[in-house]
Amino acid sequence: MKVSRKNIIGLSLIVFSILSIYLLNDEGPTRILVNLLAFAGIYAISAIGLNIHFGWTGLINFGHAAFMGVGAYTTILLIPHAAGREGSINEDGLPLFIAIIIGLLASAIFGLIIGLPAIRLRGDYLAIVTIASSEIFRLVVRDQEDLTGGVYGVISFSDVFQQIRPKFLEELALRLDVSVGQLWVASFSWIMVILLIFVLKRLQNSPWGRALRAVREDEDAVRALGKNAVWLKLQSFMLGASIAGLSGILLAFNYGTLQVEMFVPLLTFYIWAIMILGGVGSISGPIFGSILFWAFISETDQLASIIFENADGQQIAGVRFMLVGVLIIALMILRPSGIMGKKEELLLDVK
Amino acid sequence: MLDQLGNGLLLGIIISVASVALSLLYGVTRIVNFAHGEIIALGAIMASFFSNLPTSRYIFFENTSPLGLSFELSLVLSVIICGIFGAGLELLVFRPLRKNNFGNIAVLVITIGISIFLRHLYLIFASSKPQDYPLDLQRRQQYFLFDLTPRDAKIIVYGILIMIIFGLFISFTSIGKQMRAVRDSNELANITGINSDKIILYTWILSSMLAGTAGIFQGMINDVRWNMGFLILLLVFAGTVLGGIGTSFGAMIGGFIIGIVVQVSVALPFMEGHSEAKNAIALAIMILILLIRPQGIFGRKERIS
Numbered sequence: 001m002k003v004s005r006k007n008i009i010g011l012s013l014i015v016f017s018i019l020s021i022y023l024l025n026d027e028g029p030t031r032i033l034v035n036l037l038a039f040a041g042i043y044a045i046s047a048i049g050l051n052i053h054f055g056w057t058g059l060i061n062f063g064h065a066a067f068m069g070v071g072a073y074t075t076i077l078l079i080p081h082a083a084g085r086e087g088s089i090n091e092d093g094l095p096l097f098i099a100i101i102i103g104l105l106a107s108a109i110f111g112l113i114i115g116l117p118a119i120r121l122r123g124d125y126l127a128i129v130t131i132a133s134s135e136i137f138r139l140v141v142r143d144q145e146d147l148t149g150g151v152y153g154v155i156s157f158s159d160v161f162q163q164i165r166p167k168f169l170e171e172l173a174l175r176l177d178v179s180v181g182q183l184w185v186a187s188f189s190w191i192m193v194i195l196l197i198f199v200l201k202r203l204q205n206s207p208w209g210r211a212l213r214a215v216r217e218d219e220d221a222v223r224a225l226g227k228n229a230v231w232l233k234l235q236s237f238m239l240g241a242s243i244a245g246l247s248g249i250l251l252a253f254n255y256g257t258l259q260v261e262m263f264v265p266l267l268t269f270y271i272w273a274i275m276i277l278g279g280v281g282s283i284s285g286p287i288f289g290s291i292l293f294w295a296f297i298s299e300t301d302q303l304a305s306i307i308f309e310n311a312d313g314q315q316i317a318g319v320r321f322m323l324v325g326v327l328i329i330a331l332m333i334l335r336p337s338g339i340m341g342k343k344e345e346l347l348l349d350v351k
Numbered sequence: 352m353l354d355q356l357g358n359g360l361l362l363g364i365i366i367s368v369a370s371v372a373l374s375l376l377y378g379v380t381r382i383v384n385f386a387h388g389e390i391i392a393l394g395a396i397m398a399s400f401f402s403n404l405p406t407s408r409y410i411f412f413e414n415t416s417p418l419g420l421s422f423e424l425s426l427v428l429s430v431i432i433c434g435i436f437g438a439g440l441e442l443l444v445f446r447p448l449r450k451n452n453f454g455n456i457a458v459l460v461i462t463i464g465i466s467i468f469l470r471h472l473y474l475i476f477a478s479s480k481p482q483d484y485p486l487d488l489q490r491r492q493q494y495f496l497f498d499l500t501p502r503d504a505k506i507i508v509y510g511i512l513i514m515i516i517f518g519l520f521i522s523f524t525s526i527g528k529q530m531r532a533v534r535d536s537n538e539l540a541n542i543t544g545i546n547s548d549k550i551i552l553y554t555w556i557l558s559s560m561l562a563g564t565a566g567i568f569q570g571m572i573n574d575v576r577w578n579m580g581f582l583i584l585l586l587v588f589a590g591t592v593l594g595g596i597g598t599s600f601g602a603m604i605g606g607f608i609i610g611i612v613v614q615v616s617v618a619l620p621f622m623e624g625h626s627e628a629k630n631a632i633a634l635a636i637m638i639l640i641l642l643i644r645p646q647g648i649f650g651r652k653e654r655i656s
Binding site: 117127128132133135136140143265266269312314315319321322324325326327328329333336 | 383448453455456457459460461463464465466467468469470471472474475478479581585588589592625627628630631634635637638641642645
């Protein structure tokens with residue numbers, strides 16, 4: 001990574017936000033930091049997936065939460081778990097890695113199913129179709145209680161994931177006074193982020209990556225050159241969806257429970273905010289976007305509880321979401337290319 | 352199934368009014384307004400704020416208490432506030448964006464930001480507890496085929512009346528004609544001397560007032576919640592798309608069909624015990640329509656791929 005002005009700005013913002021956590025929290029700042037890093041890593045993975053859809057290919061995907069959900073539900077239901085009202089325990093299951101791979105495939109196939117009909121539609125119509133699909137997914141999962149646990153969700157599945165954690169983490173967690181489970185989720189997520197970025201950097205400059213960006217710029221030109229633009233879009237949709245699936249799986253392991261309300265449309269818009277903040281089309285952008293985003297909202301919670309003394313927990317959380325809305329508006333107006341994005345690669349002004 | 356038809360009619364009217372508003376706005380300004388749901392909720396919440404008694408158990412934010420005005424007055428006031436709010440959105444946000452040539456996608460993302468901001472502002476202001484209007488309970492009666500309370504019947508009559516007035520307004524008044532002209536082509540309308548900025552402002556006001564009305568109706572048959580706008584928004588989209596986005600008459604019929612389908616589907620045999628998933632059917636219909644006939648039932652052919 002060459003050191004440019006953008007990198008320096010991004011890095012110093014991250015250092016500043018991590019410092020602010022240590023300054024603003026007297027009790028257990030390390031614990032808060034690990035929690036933040038776990039969420040930031042998971043959301044960064046998801047934003048990387050979304051960036052392939054929107055940043056590279058120009059597909060407006062408002063159903064990202066469903067891609068995360070499909071991956072999470074498929075994997076978690078294949079490993080030992082307890083689900084539903086009675087919490088009926090299902091002890092036999094596939095090995096974790098096979099389950100994860102099936103989960104990622106399921107996300108990709110779901111992406112294909114949604115994409116196959118929808119991909120021909122113009123931008124704003126694609127937005128409506130994808131958000132509707134994601135709501136259909138959520139409503140169906142909620143409804144099929146026998147299979148998915150419905151509103152009662154799925155629990156007791158994290159052991160399989162925690163069994164594979166390296167032993168030295170336990171010592172480290174003890175020393176830092178943080179939860180070892182979350183430390184493992186955080187480290188695993190960030191390993192995945194780095195791996196993904198490494199792979200995608202290669203992919204971006206491959207013929208395939210260039211063809212994708214050509215689709216974004218001028219679909220007709222791609223067609224004229226004999227490339228199948230629809231198939232390219234579908235491939236991008238599937239790749240991004242399975243990356244989202246991975247982040248969904250990790251999100252479930254981080255919470256230790258799988259609830260359908262985790263995959264509301266608001267989650268999609270969180271990921272959008274992170275992607276725009278980091279920089280649309282930039283590969284390493286989601287890292288910066290994600291850490292800054294989580295530092296931003298974890299600090300607003302504190303601030304909000306000071307300003308609004310009488311408010312209940314949900315109202316405090318409301319302040320945070322409200323600021324996410326402001327963040328999206330402000331970014332789109334003032335700096336639509338985010339921290340790392342390139343202005344000339346931005347698709348946002350297409351009519 | 353027949354008992355559900357009355358409820359379907361009721362929901363149909365509400366979605367219909369909201370869809371007409373969304374469709375009008377899209378037609379004239381080309382904005383896919385994800386904040387439409389929040390304008391719907393604004394109407395409902397404002398009416399609750401005006402009409403509930405200060406001593407009621409409903410919690411508004413610390414220093415503001417409900418006002419306890421009569422319900423009719425509150426209704427009028429909140430519709431007016433919605434209109435002012437729509438004008439504010441246009442003047443403060445969307446007109447500057449238009450002047451700076453922001454693209455459709457950027458504006459779309461901004462409406463999402465506005466929607467998230469407003470929804471949680473309502474949460475802070477009105478708390479997460481569902482609220483009711485101070486209206487007395489009414490017994491259901493038989494109207495033709497439908498089981499409805501007198502208030503429900505009134506909502507249906509007023510809803511139809513509003514749409515007739517809207518139809519007459521858009522067809523015969525000068526401003527209505529200018530709106531249709533701007534919808535068909537902004538440049539051509541400008542050439543003929545129409546001040547399109549003014550017409551777009553009027554469109555925002557009209558659309559927001561209709562949305563607020565739909566919200567108050569929804570609050571009257573259900574309850575008022577901070578997130579009610581987003582819950583109904585996708586159904587409104589479904590109605591708009593089904594009828595043909597950008598067409599007023601289409602949106603009326605589309606919204607109506609969606610409302611009836613959602614409520615009647617509860618009574619279908621395979622939906623037994625799955626009533627929570629009823630909205631999924633409406634959304635599936637919308638996706639199907641977009642695939643088979645993207646311009647909707649009444650829309651004109653237009654390239655949308």
